[in-house]
Amino acid sequence: MAYSGEPILAEDLLFRPAHSLIDQSLHSRLGETTTNGDGFGVGWYGEGSQPAVYKGIEPAWNDSNLREIAGQVRTSMLLSHVRSSTGTPVQRSNCHPFRHGRWLWVHNGALRGFHEIRRDLLLAVDPALFSDIEGSTDTEVLFYLALTFGLVDDPFDGVARAVGLVEEVGRANGVEHPVQMTVATTNGESLWVFRYSSEGRSRSLYFSTELSKLRELHPEVEVLHELGGETRFVVSEPLRDLEGAWNEVPESAAAVVGPAGAAMQPFTPISPV
Template sequence: MAYSGEPILVEDLLFKPKHSLIDQSLHSTMGATTTNGDGFGIGWYGEGAEPALFKGTEPAWNDRNLREIAGQIRTPLFFAHVRASTGSPVQRSNCHPFRRGRWLWMHNGALRGFHDVRRDLVTAIDPGLFPDLEGSTDSETLFYLALTFGLTDDPLAAVARAVGFVEDVGRAHQVENPVQMTVATTDGESMWIFRYSSERQSRSLFFSTEIDKLRALHPEVEVLYHLGDETRFVVSEPLRDLPGAWNEVPESCAALVRNGADELREFQPISPV
């Protein structure tokens, strides 16, 4: 889940919605797995120069510290992730979001055949970035490849080149359909989201309808009057069953989310050769 808008208490995002992310960690209805209990993480922007992270290896629904701090953090931009491991160890460094400088990154999905292609992918990371690679996941590796290909300058092109590179390497190793991903990344001001898979059957991803339109559709829903007009949610699964509230990100698409008009465009990998 990603949130951008007026500063809001984290507990209002994580715990209070009817089908909150905490509920989804136990009862996912659209994910690859029903239970996502291999750790969690939140990232938010506050007073510091860089975003803060809080991660744990316990299931999100069972972490009392998460519930404690969620009632004390108020932020205008927030990332949250519950993890179901695709093979890498359950450890703090493997929990999302990942951070470098002011950038946060979350990934849902997998780089297939990662065990076989990992060396080729990791050795392609810029030597100046490599020392900051902490964990052993395909998700963090994809983040650092995107950084290598220019994420901080042109996020859309950088992710396209990173995905194109992963597909090139995967196919060289006879890996079918190397990439399965929904991704969210941010520099603290704008947010970029991606939905793509090599087989064109990507995991689910939704963005929220503009708040003023939702108020017109559902004047009876009080919580909508406490959200600013620039509020945006990006979620793997809708947080509550509210007709007209959620829009599926189309297959093979990317979007830029920021104050003012959002942009949705086709996403195609770029071979960086």
């Protein structure tokens, strides 16, 4: 889940919705697995020069410290994630979101054949960035490849080149469909999202409808009047059943999400030179 808008308590984002991310960690409706208990993480922007990150290897529903801090943290940009491991160890350094400088990154999906192609992918990471990799998961490698290929200057191009490299390396090693991903990344000011898979059957991803339109549709829903007018959510699964509230990100698409909505564009991997 990603939130962008006026400052709000983290507990209102993580715990309050009917189908909150905490509920999804136990009862996912659209995910590959119903239970996502292999750790969790929350990243947010506050007073510091870098975003803060809180991660744990316990299931999100079972971490009392998460509820404690969520009631005290107020932020205008938050990314959160519940993990179901695709083969790498359950350890803090493998939990999302991943952070580098001002950037946060979360990913739902997998790089198939990662064990076989991991070395080739790591060798493509900029040597100046390599020592900052802390864990062993495919998501972190994809993040550092995007950084290598220019995420900071042009997120759309940086991610497209990173995915293009993964597909090229994967197919050279006999992996037919190397990439399965929905990704959200932010520098604290803007939020970019991506939905893509090599086989064209990507995991679910939604963005929220402009709040003023939702208030017109559902004047009886009290929580809509409590949120700021610039509120935007990006989620793997809708946080509550509310007609007209959620818009599916199309297959093979990317967007920058902000107060004016989601500026959508096609996403096509770029093969490395």
